[in-house]
Amino acid sequence: QFKLVESGGGLVQPGGSLRLSCAASGFTLDYYAIGWFRQAPGKEREGVSCIRNSGGRTYYVDSVKGRFSISRDNAKNTVYLQMNSLKPEDTGVYYCAAKPDAYCSEYVLSYEFWGQGTQVTVSS
Numbered sequence: 001q002f003k004l005v006e007s008g009g010g011l012v013q014p015g016g017s018l019r020l021s022c023a024a025s026g027f028t029l030d031y032y033a034i035g036w037f038r039q040a041p042g043k044e045r046e047g048v049s050c051i052r053n054s055g056g057r058t059y060y061v062d063s064v065k066g067r068f069s070i071s072r073d074n075a076k077n078t079v080y081l082q083m084n085s086l087k088p089e090d091t092g093v094y095y096c097a098a099k100p101d102a103y104c105s106e107y108v109l110s111y112e113f114w115g116q117g118t119q120v121t122v123s124s
Contacts, residue, residue, distance in 0.1 A: 002026040002113050006096050009118030012086055016122070020081040022096030022115060029053075032098040034072060034079040035111060038120070040092040048094070049081060050104035059104050063089070086122045093117040 008020040022034065035050040049070040050059045058070050069082040079096060097111035105111070 004096050004098060004113055004115035006094060006115040006118040009094060009120045011121045011123065013124050014087055014122055016086050017082070017084045018086065018120060020083065020094055020096075020118060020120075022079040022081075024077045024098070024113075027098075027113075028074075029072065029077050029079065029098065030074050031102075032100055032112075033102060033104045034070075035097045035099065035104060036070065036079075036081045037095045037097060037108065038090075038092040039095070039117075040089075043092075045095070045108055047106040047108075050106075051079060052104055053102045057104070061106075083120070086120075088122045091120060091122050094120050 003025045005023050033052050036048045037045050038048050039045040048061055051070045051072050055072050067085045072079040095117045096115045098113040099111045
């Protein structure tokens with residue numbers, strides 16, 4: 001059974017940090033581009049970051065550039081999202097998703113597998 005499981009979310013004060021993990025089981029991430037998306041209450045799901053299957057190219061939405069960093073460890077079948085200098089507007093449910101080719105996309109429908117999401121709340 002193909003599965004993605006996110007972890008690492010929680011409550012953090014503005015300016016704080018969290019590291020999200022996305023672990024795959026039932027398939028190998030090597031051949032997939034992996035995206036992180038988030039969804040705030042009442043808003044559409046938006047792409048936050050993506051990493052190509054080789055790990056050589058990464059992409060970020062403008063609002064997180066310089067604060068978030070995506071990485072992958074194919075040996076551990078896991079992708080990470082390091083989030084620093086968190087702001088209240090970063091609050092939402094964060095999802096990882098796997099796209100069955102090398103290339104990233106900002107479009108939700110391009111991704112084949114999704115995790116269940118992990119809640120990130122940035123508040124004082």
